[in-house]
Amino acid sequence: MTHAIRTRSVKWVLLVLISVSVLFPLAWMAIAGFKGKTEVLSSPFQFFPEVWQVQNYVDILKDPEFSRALLITFVGALIFTAGSLAVNSMAAYAFARLEFAGKRLWWVYCILPMFVPSMAILLTSFVVVTRLGMLNTLAVLIIPGVASAVQMFFLRQFYLGMPMAVEEAARLDGCSRWQIFLKIFLPQSLAVFVVVGIGSYMGYWNAYVWPILTVTSPELTQIMQFLGTFRSNRGNEWGLLMAGSTLAALPTIALLLFFQRYIVAGVRISGIK
Amino acid sequence: MSVIARRARPTEETLDEAPGARRALGKGIRPGRRQENVTAYAMIAPMVILLGIFVMWPLVYAFYLSGFEISFYQDPKFVGLQFYEYVLTDERFWRALRVGVGYAAMVVPTGMLIGLLIASFIKTLSIRMAAFMKTTIYVPAVVSTVVASVLFVFMYQDQGVANWLLSLLRAGPVNWLNSPSVALPAIAVPGIWLGLGFTTLVMLAGLLDIPESYYESAELDGAGFVKRTWYITLPLLKNVLLYLFVTGLVGAIQMLDLPLIMTNGGPVDATTTPNLFIFNTFRDGTEYSTSFSLTAALLLFMVLGTISALVFRLVNSEKAMDA
Numbered sequence: 001m002t003h004a005i006r007t008r009s010v011k012w013v014l015l016v017l018i019s020v021s022v023l024f025p026l027a028w029m030a031i032a033g034f035k036g037k038t039e040v041l042s043s044p045f046q047f048f049p050e051v052w053q054v055q056n057y058v059d060i061l062k063d064p065e066f067s068r069a070l071l072i073t074f075v076g077a078l079i080f081t082a083g084s085l086a087v088n089s090m091a092a093y094a095f096a097r098l099e100f101a102g103k104r105l106w107w108v109y110c111i112l113p114m115f116v117p118s119m120a121i122l123l124t125s126f127v128v129v130t131r132l133g134m135l136n137t138l139a140v141l142i143i144p145g146v147a148s149a150v151q152m153f154f155l156r157q158f159y160l161g162m163p164m165a166v167e168e169a170a171r172l173d174g175c176s177r178w179q180i181f182l183k184i185f186l187p188q189s190l191a192v193f194v195v196v197g198i199g200s201y202m203g204y205w206n207a208y209v210w211p212i213l214t215v216t217s218p219e220l221t222q223i224m225q226f227l228g229t230f231r232s233n234r235g236n237e238w239g240l241l242m243a244g245s246t247l248a249a250l251p252t253i254a255l256l257l258f259f260q261r262y263i264v265a266g267v268r269i270s271g272i273k
Numbered sequence: 274m275s276v277i278a279r280r281a282r283p284t285e286e287t288l289d290e291a292p293g294a295r296r297a298l299g300k301g302i303r304p305g306r307r308q309e310n311v312t313a314y315a316m317i318a319p320m321v322i323l324l325g326i327f328v329m330w331p332l333v334y335a336f337y338l339s340g341f342e343i344s345f346y347q348d349p350k351f352v353g354l355q356f357y358e359y360v361l362t363d364e365r366f367w368r369a370l371r372v373g374v375g376y377a378a379m380v381v382p383t384g385m386l387i388g389l390l391i392a393s394f395i396k397t398l399s400i401r402m403a404a405f406m407k408t409t410i411y412v413p414a415v416v417s418t419v420v421a422s423v424l425f426v427f428m429y430q431d432q433g434v435a436n437w438l439l440s441l442l443r444a445g446p447v448n449w450l451n452s453p454s455v456a457l458p459a460i461a462v463p464g465i466w467l468g469l470g471f472t473t474l475v476m477l478a479g480l481l482d483i484p485e486s487y488y489e490s491a492e493l494d495g496a497g498f499v500k501r502t503w504y505i506t507l508p509l510l511k512n513v514l515l516y517l518f519v520t521g522l523v524g525a526i527q528m529l530d531l532p533l534i535m536t537n538g539g540p541v542d543a544t545t546t547p548n549l550f551i552f553n554t555f556r557d558g559t560e561y562s563t564s565f566s567l568t569a570a571l572l573l574f575m576v577l578g579t580i581s582a583l584v585f586r587l588v589n590s591e592k593a594m595d596a
Binding site for chain 1: 309319320326327329331335391415420424426427433434463529547551577582
């Protein structure tokens with residue numbers, strides 16, 4: 001009995017220890033946001049603020065550049081996610097269920113991008129979008145990343161595992177492939193759409209290098225672009241920057257907490273392939 | 274290009290309706306191959322076209338440009354493999370590669386070791402505690418690299434929390450990001466932190482696949498945690514470890530955001546990873562820098578692309594054999 005209690009308390013101690021050290025940097029970021037100008041980096045060192053003040057959070061939210069960046073990135077991420085799901089699930093269904101001429105060839109074509117490191121095409125992608133006159137538009141942030149080999153592969157794996165029987169019955173009733181896809185497959189894709197959709201959303205929300213290459217107009221500045229260039233634009237306003245970073249990290253953390261079960265399962269599948 | 278996409282749709286719909294009706298009349302008529310073709314092409318068309326414009330064209334274009342001298346003043350001039358030679362004989366390219374490998378050597382094994390330990394711990398927990406732990410460990414993974422970069426720069430300030438922690442141990446202070454020998458490890462820390470969640474969850478999934486009876490009999494024989502890990506866990510986790518190691522390596526060598534924001538490659542190029550070297554060369558806009566950076570990117574791509582394709586095949590075929 002005492003042995004069991006001891007094991008349990010050791011487990012609790014370890015659990016708290018690991019959680020605290022993993023989450024410490026984020027907590028530190030949030031705490032720094034509550035500190036006054038002189039407290040953020042002071043010597044002697046000060047762990048908690050003298051007075052917890054929300055000034056930094058209020059100031060950064062009132063900053064038109066920051067709030068605009070939050071809003072425009074959010075809108076862009078939603079369009080991006082919806083577009084990715086539409087384009088990739090359609091292709092995934094075709095590759096999972098239809099037989100067509102040149103299927104193998106097109107499969108290789110669509111899956112090849114998984115093995116192309118982003119840097120190999122980043123520079124010429126920039127040249128391409130420049131030639132297409134897409135610089136400084138919302139389109140340049142959204143469209144180039146919509147078709148995703150990884151996401152399509154993941155969705156196809158899922159569709160391959162769906163039972164054939166319902167589909168065959170629908171075929172006999174004269175349903176077209178489009179009807180089957182829209183009325184049978186899509187409604188059952190909700191869980192897997194949550195997993196890959198969150199992936200798309202985070203990919204867009206957290207993007208940095210592509211926005212700083214293709215967008216210079218302040219109206220389109222993306223949230224990570226704003227944070228990454230904050231110090232060179234505004235100097236070392238650490239309290240403000242940490243408050244802004246905390247606010248920018250919150251949406252993705254909230255998504256994780258809300259959909260934790262789906263995401264944990266998704267990592268499992270994607271990791272094992 | 275969008276014209277093609279727009280045109281493809283109505284055609285497919287009209288063709289789709291007609292044969293469907295025909296089949297309803299007489300079953301037994303061979304299902305129209307053409308119909309499946311048209312439907313299938315309509316379904317993959319958006320993806321194929323988008324990948325064509327934003328992946329294939331840039332890729333082919335990169336190979337094409339790497340064979341030409343490009344400058345603002347004259348037409349592109351074909352120079353064959355000359356740029357490949359320039360890159361391969363450039364000391365800075367090799368240096369960047371060494372930095373990339375050094376960074377990966379710090380991030381990947383450390384991340385895997387910590388991941389394995391935490392995953393082993395999670396496995397022993399009750400369902401509710403395990404769920405809590407799995408979510409907690411995954412939180413850094415959803416934080417963007419930019420936020421992590423900015424945050425760790427803040428923590429690495431002279432009067433920051435990193436030096437305060439050291440002072441508790443009566444060590445330091447360390448000039449984290451400005452001394453050439455410390456800067457790379459200092460950047461590796463957020464690298465490990467960001468990747469920990471994924472590594473741990475994949476490890477955990479691998480661990481849960483190992484039959485519990487193996488451990489029970491080993492425990493009866495008096496094997497402790499270390500022995501059980503060494504003789505049971507690691508050998509049976511071989512595929513998972515290999516997968517994590519190689520994808521981790523390929524990913525880590527390509528790290529760009531962390532050094533770009535935290536140090537911009539300094540001090541004295543100590544944190545210039547291959548991608549940062551390529552990115553900065555491309556942006557500095559001197560003569561031929563476009564062709565030069567493209568060629569360097571392609572060389573890197575060939576090596577890393579081959580590695581990841583090989584591993585993908587390997588892991589996939591092993592899996593197929595299991596099934």
